[in-house]
Every structure is written in C-alpha cells, then in structure tokens.
Amino acid sequence: MPRIVRHEAMQPYRIEPQDFPKDKPIFICACGVSKNLPYCDGTHKECRTEEPDKLYEYGPDGRQIVDDS
Numbered sequence: 001m002p003r004i005v006r007h008e009a010m011q012p013y014r015i016e017p018q019d020f021p022k023d024k025p026i027f028i029c030a031c032g033v034s035k036n037l038p039y040c041d042g043t044h045k046e047c048r049t050e051e052p053d054k055l056y057e058y059g060p061d062g063r064q065i066v067d068d069s
C-alpha cells in the first residue's frame, strides 16, 4: 500500500561511535529520499533547492512539485 510521509529534514542524523559499535560515525537518513534506507546516501542535497512554500513528491521519475499554493 503506498503512503505519503512528510519529511522536513535537510540532512541526516549523525550517530557517534560511542553511541554505536562502529569505529566511525554513521549517518541515518532524515530527509526520506535516500535510496539506501535507513542510511544516508547523500541524496538529501536535492532537498536544498526546495522552496519552503511548495510540496514535493520524490519517486522513481525524480522530484515533482505536487502543490505550489
């Protein structure tokens, strides 16, 4: 079943090594557009050009504006 989830974050959550058993920080996607969830793959950079008064949809065909009111 498809669903719409609203994300407003423009960068990942950073988890420090002391909080997770790894030797370097890991980055968890907070923007919702990563193709490697739950990890950040850098795709959040596309969100930086979003305009605050518009609603965007990200899908297989890329980004579309679905409401620009």
Ligand code: FES
Residues within 6 Å of the ligand: 010, 011, 012, 013, 028, 029, 030, 031, 032, 033, 034, 035, 039, 040, 041, 042, 043, 044, 045
């Ligand atoms: S925070 Fe989502 S891709 Fe980086």
